[in-house]
Amino acid sequence: MNTDLPKEFQEKYQQLLGTQAPAFFKSFFESSTHGFRLNPEKVQSNLVNEPLNQPILSVLNGYYGQISGADIDHSAGWLYSQDPSAMNVAQFADPHAHERVLDLCAAPGGKSTQLAALMAGSGILVANEIDAKRARVLSSNIERWGSTNVVVTNNTPEQLNKVFPEFFDCIVVDAPCSGEGLFRKDPEAKAYWSPQYVVECANRQRTILTMAVSMLRPGGRLIYSTCTFSPEENEQNMDWLTQNYELEIIDLKHYAGMDHGQPAWGNNNQDLSKAVRLFPHHYAGEGHFICALQKRQTAVVKNDRDKNQVPSKVKRRNSVRQQHAEFQLWEQFQQQTLRKFVPSQLQIYNDVLYDVALVSKDLTSLHVLRNGLKLGIFKKRRFEPDHALVMALASEQFQKVIDLDAEQFHHFVHGEALILNKSQDYQGWVAVSFEQKIFAWGKLVQQQLKNFYPKGLRQ
Numbered sequence: 110m111n112t113d114l115p116k117e118f119q120e121k122y123q124q125l126l127g128t129q130a131p132a133f134f135k136s137f138f139e140s141s142t143h144g145f146r147l148n149p150e151k152v153q154s155n156l157v158n159e160p161l162n163q164p165i166l167s168v169l170n171g172y173y174g175q176i177s178g179a180d181i182d183h184s185a186g187w188l189y190s191q192d193p194s195a196m197n198v199a200q201f202a203d204p205h206a207h208e209r210v211l212d213l214c215a216a217p218g219g220k221s222t223q224l225a226a227l228m229a230g231s232g233i234l235v236a237n238e239i240d241a242k243r244a245r246v247l248s249s250n251i252e253r254w255g256s257t258n259v260v261v262t263n264n265t266p267e268q269l270n271k272v273f274p275e276f277f278d279c280i281v282v283d284a285p286c287s288g289e290g291l292f293r294k295d296p297e298a299k300a301y302w303s304p305q306y307v308v309e310c311a312n313r314q315r316t317i318l319t320m321a322v323s324m325l326r327p328g329g330r331l332i333y334s335t336c337t338f339s340p341e342e343n344e345q346n347m348d349w350l351t352q353n354y355e356l357e358i359i360d361l362k363h364y365a366g367m368d369h370g371q372p373a374w375g376n377n378n379q380d381l382s383k384a385v386r387l388f389p390h391h392y393a394g395e396g397h398f399i400c401a402l403q404k405r406q407t408a409v410v411k412n413d414r415d416k417n418q419v420p421s422k423v424k425r426r427n428s429v430r431q432q433h434a435e436f437q438l439w440e441q442f443q444q445q446t447l448r449k450f451v452p453s454q455l456q457i458y459n460d461v462l463y464d465v466a467l468v469s470k471d472l473t474s475l476h477v478l479r480n481g482l483k484l485g486i487f488k489k490r491r492f493e494p495d496h497a498l499v500m501a502l503a504s505e506q507f508q509k510v511i512d513l514d515a516e517q518f519h520h521f522v523h524g525e526a527l528i529l530n531k532s533q534d535y536q537g538w539v540a541v542s543f544e545q546k547i548f549a550w551g552k553l554v555q556q557q558l559k560n561f562y563p564k565g566l567r568q
């Protein structure tokens with residue numbers, strides 16, 4: 110027996126996996142597998158610094174390799190670092206154009222950024238996280254990724270369910286779990302593990318799943334995943350779900366190295382073999398369980414899609430006259446600074462201008478961190494653009510992009526203003542890039558490039 114793994118964990122999986130158990134245990138002492146995904150909305154693959162010679166075959170834009178958070182590819186939202194196993198969840202969710210998608214347990218944003226990439230700006234993604242601090246990280250990752258059609262909320266599943274009954278076409282529940290798939294990356298996960306913790310997690314997952322089912326429209330898809338191996342949190346919960354709700358397990362394609370869900374571990378429910386198990390000794394990744402289910406079509410679905418329906422209670426604090434002046438400031442900014450950018454739903458809340466993603470629901474009872482794209486803020490008769498706007502647009506959408514050299518980049522990410530050596534024919538707001546990857550706003554005042562890289566991101 111290997112003393113570094115919890116004794117009860119080893120006994121349990123020895124019994125469940127039999128002859129496979131030694132290879133499974135051995136995998137916990139091998140180094141972790143790293144991966145990253147390219148952002149198809151931004152990336153020009155010939156400019157990516159990381160080698161793209163090891164694609165992950167089951168995942169669009171997924172590659173094996175390790176990236177650094179300090180790399181410009183990361184800061185500019187060209188890449189997202191993610192465990193290769195975990196990338197299969199959003200890939201299997203397969204969101205379609207114009208769908209309403211919910212990522213219920215979303216922070217730090219691995220699945221949400223991938224769902225947003227697959228949705229390519231079409232439809233609505235609600236990315237929710239219950240923990241306030243983690244929700245802020247999620248929001249910042251969505252901003253870095255440049256997504257425009259994402260609503261980030263910080264609520265319990267119960268609070269969301271009050272606003273969104275039978276609303277979503279697709280819901281991803283990447284559930285909080287006992288984290289056995291984190292054992293080799295995170296020694297704390299190993300120390301925290303106990304058979305009782307597995308049971309607690311399984312019960313909590315049932316509560317979360319109940320809310321998810323309630324928010325799913327008839328005919329909609331529920332994608333459930335965990336980064337743990339326990340039958341209680343996986344097969345048994347999926348069997349429980351199909352016994353108690355109008356849901357059936359649907360087929361997932363099993364790529365090389367993917368195992369099937371185990372009917373014998375879940376009440377002999379044969380449909381469980383349609384689920385995917387990723388074991389680290391068979392699939393290069395940390396390990397995951399993924400199951401897709403469909404809610405039976407029992408009711409007619411209301412087709413009240415999301416744009417052009419303003420709810421009765423929209424918080425609009427600014428007076429009509431003030432709003433008129435503010436929209437003029439925005440238009441001036443837009444003409445001077447941007448090109449080919451057409452926002453779809455401009456709204457001002459408390460002097461902040463948004464291109465709102467979701468207007469068909471009254472969100473006032475929720476804690477919303479962002480609803481669509483934050484364009485900027487009005488300050489004493491001027492408009493200051495938000496970091497989210499520069500991260501969401503492509504270089505051809507700016508009147509002027511200033512590409513820094515390596516030394517200038519080093520100073521700029523530390524928060525310094527730059528004195529440019531050439532006199533400038535353009536003055537005002539500019540997108541700032543390095544290696545042609547846009548990562549910040551700057552403002553040209555004569556030969557000085559003022560720095561608007563957010564303080565929290567400076568290196």
Ligand SMILES: C[S@@+](CC[C@H](N)C(=O)[O-])C[C@H]1O[C@@H](n2cnc3c(N)ncnc32)[C@H](O)[C@@H]1O
Pocket residue numbers: 195213214215216217218219220221238239240243265266283284285286313317
């Ligand atoms: C596995 S993590 C999600 C990872 C994320 N999907 C990603 O890919 O980046 C599970 C998340 O569920 C959240 N969570 C914990 N308890 C919860 C609950 N009772 N209801 C909903 N979410 C919960 C945790 O804070 C955590 O962020």
